[in-house]
Amino acid sequence: MTDSTNTPQDAHDKTAQTPVDHAAIDDSITSRREVSGIGAIIRTQPFWVFVAILTIGVVMTFVSDAFLTERNLFNITRNMAFFGIMALGMSAVICTAGIDLSVGSLLGLCGINLALVLQAGWSVEIGFIACISTAALVGLINGVLIAYVRLAPFVVTLGMLAMARSIAMVISNNKMVYEFGPDQELFEWIGGGSMLGVPNVVWVLTVMTLFFLWVWRYSEWGRWVIAIGGNAHAAKLSGIPVERVIVSVYMVCSICTGIAAFMFIGYTGSATNGMGATYELNVIAASVIGGANLMGGIVYALGAPIGAALVELIRNSLLLAGIPALWQQFFVGLFLILAVLLEQLRNRGGK
Amino acid sequence: MSLMELRQVTKSFGAIHALNGVDLSIAPGEAIGLMGDNGAGKSTLMKIIAGNFPPTTGEIRIDGSPVHFTRPLDARDNGIEIVYQDLALCDNLTAAANVFLGREIKSGIWPFRSLNYNAMYQKAGELFSELKSETRPRDLVKQMSGGQRQAVAIARTRLSDPKLVLMDEPTAAISVRQVAEVLNLIKRLKSTGHAVILVSHRMPDVFEVCDRVAVLRRGTKVADKRIDDTSPEEVTGLIIGAIEAA
Ligand SMILES: Nc1ncnc2c1ncn2[C@@H]1O[C@H](COP(=O)(O)OP(=O)(O)O)[C@@H](O)[C@H]1O
Ligand SMILES: [Mg+2]
Numbered sequence: 357m358t359d360s361t362n363t364p365q366d367a368h369d370k371t372a373q374t375p376v377d378h379a380a381i382d383d384s385i386t387s388r389r390e391v392s393g394i395g396a397i398i399r400t401q402p403f404w405v406f407v408a409i410l411t412i413g414v415v416m417t418f419v420s421d422a423f424l425t426e427r428n429l430f431n432i433t434r435n436m437a438f439f440g441i442m443a444l445g446m447s448a449v450i451c452t453a454g455i456d457l458s459v460g461s462l463l464g465l466c467g468i469n470l471a472l473v474l475q476a477g478w479s480v481e482i483g484f485i486a487c488i489s490t491a492a493l494v495g496l497i498n499g500v501l502i503a504y505v506r507l508a509p510f511v512v513t514l515g516m517l518a519m520a521r522s523i524a525m526v527i528s529n530n531k532m533v534y535e536f537g538p539d540q541e542l543f544e545w546i547g548g549g550s551m552l553g554v555p556n557v558v559w560v561l562t563v564m565t566l567f568f569l570w571v572w573r574y575s576e577w578g579r580w581v582i583a584i585g586g587n588a589h590a591a592k593l594s595g596i597p598v599e600r601v602i603v604s605v606y607m608v609c610s611i612c613t614g615i616a617a618f619m620f621i622g623y624t625g626s627a628t629n630g631m632g633a634t635y636e637l638n639v640i641a642a643s644v645i646g647g648a649n650l651m652g653g654i655v656y657a658l659g660a661p662i663g664a665a666l667v668e669l670i671r672n673s674l675l676l677a678g679i680p681a682l683w684q685q686f687f688v689g690l691f692l693i694l695a696v697l698l699e700q701l702r703n704r705g706g707k
Numbered sequence: 708m709s710l711m712e713l714r715q716v717t718k719s720f721g722a723i724h725a726l727n728g729v730d731l732s733i734a735p736g737e738a739i740g741l742m743g744d745n746g747a748g749k750s751t752l753m754k755i756i757a758g759n760f761p762p763t764t765g766e767i768r769i770d771g772s773p774v775h776f777t778r779p780l781d782a783r784d785n786g787i788e789i790v791y792q793d794l795a796l797c798d799n800l801t802a803a804a805n806v807f808l809g810r811e812i813k814s815g816i817w818p819f820r821s822l823n824y825n826a827m828y829q830k831a832g833e834l835f836s837e838l839k840s841e842t843r844p845r846d847l848v849k850q851m852s853g854g855q856r857q858a859v860a861i862a863r864t865r866l867s868d869p870k871l872v873l874m875d876e877p878t879a880a881i882s883v884r885q886v887a888e889v890l891n892l893i894k895r896l897k898s899t900g901h902a903v904i905l906v907s908h909r910m911p912d913v914f915e916v917c918d919r920v921a922v923l924r925r926g927t928k929v930a931d932k933r934i935d936d937t938s939p940e941e942v943t944g945l946i947i948g949a950i951e952a953a
Binding site for chain 2: 574576589590591595596
């Protein structure tokens with residue numbers, strides 16, 4: 357402890373401070389890992405899931421003539437879009453190392469609220485506001501309980517799953533709603549119609565995906581969410597308002613579900629209080645298959661639609677291959693576990 | 708007048724008394740070495756000054772007036788920056804993203820104000836080369852060596868122009884060459900009127916750059932002497948308790 361500063365080690369070090377050695381140290385200490393464009397994309401999970409989708413697609417063209425028809429592709433993209441929209445929000449929650457199990461029930465609750473407002477004769481705009489407000493309120497409650505009261509996300513949103521469903525049953529009085537007031541035609545076109553041969557809901561998913569691409573790469577909020585997922589304590593010490601950001605993340609997730617509900621009711625043309633039951637599985641599976649890491653800190657905007665596409669493709673393929681629909685959830689669950697396993701293996705490989 | 712002054716600061720974590728009535732003051736351009744055995748309360752003292760948590764009793768004064776920090780931002784707003792012992796970095800982000808965490812550079816107009824990657828990469832690069840670190844702004848912290856991580860944490864304190872820089876064992880995990888750069892940085896900070904508190908176990912470092920050395924033993928300050936009036940032997944004795952107080 358009491359040695360002078362001129363240890364042999366120090367002396368050696370002084371001779372080492374030539375520019376040449378500096379560069380050598382530079383090379384040896386840091387493994388050269390700057391990966392450019394294509395290399396970086398190949399390292400991401402969405403890329404490999406995309407490869408899997410193409411593979412399944414190619415196989416299916418041989419299995420069934422119906423697969424590559426315009427009609428079938430139209431259906432696949434439309435069906436996946438509802439889950440994709442919800443998965444965009446779910447990915448944000450998962451990025452903070454959280455989870456939202458209440459999205460399926462929330463879809464039902466938003467749908468019933470929306471339908472009752474429209475049935476009462478209000479315009480589609482008011483219906484939209486009612487739908488999104490319901491979603492935002494539920495997200496706010498989830499977020500506050502998780503961020504400020506510090507309850508586990510799993511518990512809070514599991515409780516909300518039950519409560520939201522129950523409230524949907526109460527206010528709907530257990531009846532189906534299929535009359536949507538003066539704007540019924542417009543409302544059903546928004547959810548079920550298409551433009552330029554592409555379903556409206558796919559347009560919505562596309563725009564939202566582009567928006568989230570910007571959010572995750574360029575917005576301050578996105579950066580903060582990713583930082584919280586990486587190290588919430590460090591984020592807090594850096595002055596990021598961690599609690600407020602977490603509340604906003606749960607609200608964003610719920611609002612995505614609200615948007616999906618608005619489109620979904622218009623598409624199906626009726627609202628029942630059982631809508632969206634077990635959707636949380638598909639939405640979480642889509643996010644995780646798309647590369648969102650349940651440990652937090654990793655998120656891809658493109659992961660949500662790509663993950664949702666794979667989930668829907670599984671469903672569609674089983675159907676066309678004549679395998680009973682009872683097997684669907686089995687394969688969704690299987691792919692969910694495989695995605696997490698893949699992530700684990702890649703992490704171990706990297707070490 | 709002192710830049711920052713602690714008066715009778717105590718801190719208890721339940722039954723643990725981490726600090727007992729610590730007084731400490733520091734003037735502009737001054738560097739204090741804060742030494743003590745593991746668990747002596749050094750990090751706790753630094754965290755109180757940095758606004759991580761408030762003292763149980765006692766007060767902090769900045770430029771003569773009492774302040775109450777309820778969060779790290781309050782301390783930062785008062786010109787205090789800190790390098791935490793555990794560095795407090797997000798492994799999943801790049802070096803530049805960590806340097807600018809919580810104070811990102813943005814451009815464009817609301818609501819599409821975007822992170823300005825170029826500006827942040829450039830500025831972070833400048834800070835790293837100022838520290839003579841081979842850290843590259845675009846590298847993920849996950850893939851970095853201890854020294855590079857340290858450079859990221861130190862570079863962060865250079866974003867603003869703080870009055871007081873707290874460094875909690877900044878040289879614990881780094882190479883000899885990098886230690887020399889950190890010590891150079893401390894000298895430069897002093898010469899430009901900044902105050903520095905350096906927590907370190909390395910006696911030669913403290914004697915090279917500090918003007919004073921304060922010793923904590925089990926939460927109590929047992930010595931606060933000018934470097935010229937003490938010796939490494941005496942400080943060692945104070946740390947381990949062979950010398951009661953000085
Ligand atoms: N957040 C905390 N909760 C409980 N005890 C703590 C906490 N932080 C520090 N301590 C205790 O306070 C004492 C001083 O710790 P610390 O300031 O980290 O010491 P040093 O940095 O000098 O090694 C130790 O006994 C430690 O266990
Ligand atoms: Mg410590």
